Amino acid sequence: MYKAFYPVLVFARINIKRFFRDKTALFFTIIFPLIFLFIFGGIFGRNGSVNFKIAMFNQSNTPFSRNFSNQISSSKEFSVDRTITTMADANQKMSRGQIDATLILPQAFGQIKDGSPAGQVKVLYDENNASAAQTITAILQGFVAGVNEKTIVRQTPLTVASVSTNTAGLTQFDYTFSGLLGFAIIGLGIFGPVNVFPELKKQGVLRRIHVTPIKVWQYFISNVISQAVIGLISIAIMFIVAKVIFHLKMSGSYLDLAVIVVIGIFTIFGIGLAIGGWAKNQNQAAPLSNIVVFPLMFLTGVFFPTYLMPVWLQNISTYLPLTPVINSIRLIITENKGLTDLGPQIGIIAVWAVVIYFIAFKVFRWE
Numbered sequence: 001m002y003k004a005f006y007p008v009l010v011f012a013r014i015n016i017k018r019f020f021r022d023k024t025a026l027f028f029t030i031i032f033p034l035i036f037l038f039i040f041g042g043i044f045g046r047n048g049s050v051n052f053k054i055a056m057f058n059q060s061n062t063p064f065s066r067n068f069s070n071q072i073s074s075s076k077e078f079s080v081d082r083t084i085t086t087m088a089d090a091n092q093k094m095s096r097g098q099i100d101a102t103l104i105l106p107q108a109f110g111q112i113k114d115g116s117p118a119g120q121v122k123v124l125y126d127e128n129n130a131s132a133a134q135t136i137t138a139i140l141q142g143f144v145a146g147v148n149e150k151t152i153v154r155q156t157p158l159t160v161a162s163v164s165t166n167t168a169g170l171t172q173f174d175y176t177f178s179g180l181l182g183f184a185i186i187g188l189g190i191f192g193p194v195n196v197f198p199e200l201k202k203q204g205v206l207r208r209i210h211v212t213p214i215k216v217w218q219y220f221i222s223n224v225i226s227q228a229v230i231g232l233i234s235i236a237i238m239f240i241v242a243k244v245i246f247h248l249k250m251s252g253s254y255l256d257l258a259v260i261v262v263i264g265i266f267t268i269f270g271i272g273l274a275i276g277g278w279a280k281n282q283n284q285a286a287p288l289s290n291i292v293v294f295p296l297m298f299l300t301g302v303f304f305p306t307y308l309m310p311v312w313l314q315n316i317s318t319y320l321p322l323t324p325v326i327n328s329i330r331l332i333i334t335e336n337k338g339l340t341d342l343g344p345q346i347g348i349i350a351v352w353a354v355v356i357y358f359i360a361f362k363v364f365r366w367e
Helices: 002-021 023-044 063-074 087-096 127-151 172-203 205-210 216-246 254-278 282-299 311-318 323-335 343-363
Strands: 052-058 078-080 101-105 111-113 116-118 122-124
Touching: 002 023, 002 216, 023 172, 023 216, 052 063, 052 087, 052 127, 063 078, 063 101, 087 101, 087 122, 101 127, 122 127, 172 205, 172 216, 172 254, 172 282, 172 323, 216 254, 216 343, 254 282, 254 323, 254 343, 282 311, 311 323, 323 343
Parallel strands: 052 078, 052 101
Antiparallel strands: 101 122, 111 116
């Protein structure tokens, strides 16, 4: 047994050393996923709120309008561009997409009528940014409704109350982070071997390995072990950044997460082995890897939730090899699920692993 696995450990150690000496591999495996982490963390990581850039013109001199204007300026939903002083400037910046809308408080805004301040906020927008204007209008309507409740005393027989069932206070970033880990697994499992194996064939390294007593399964396992170690290091770095900078809330077990990550890397790495092991050179490997990677990135919940897709496409997405990996990671992080709760996901992953490695063994070429 020891003699059979000794070459496995030797080649795994060699692969790990080669990885840390390869600056390109370090960039695409560790730095590149971190870039996406900072992009999505910057969008969702703080509190999940959206900030709109607006211009604002207060044409009223009432105390209420001045107070209203100050509240809009200090709110987290809006950033008021103070450099815009004329409507011509505002219209120009709206047409260019530099601001989302322009708010106008008319001259009569805030004047007292029937004992309460009255008026109407005007929201001007360009047609190319209509969706943002609708959201801004909804935010302002909610803001104005709050003011009305304070100034008008009336009974409301019918009301609506919303109660969150999420006691953990999870943010949108906590859900998005699972997809970013999926993206990192794609880089580890596919881009790595697809780039490495054709180059090793070109240099004649695999041919020289082939004449040694090492078997294909030993070489495969050594690569899987080295990639799992590298993957855990890469994802640990992402986790530290997510926890420290973007305040990721981890609900489940780190051990369960590590197990799922290793299983995911093992499965997806089989795809990279199949493509890289079959291709004679990069000209063959690159297009085939793109055909596989793009559906995995856009149909498995890496960058946006799968529930936004049509039902028929969701049904297809469910059975792609990366989908159960990302779903398992998300359930562990956000819902404190354990491995015993992830039977369906692990079952799909296991079936894919058998199919993928069967193909990889069949198509692998040493030169």
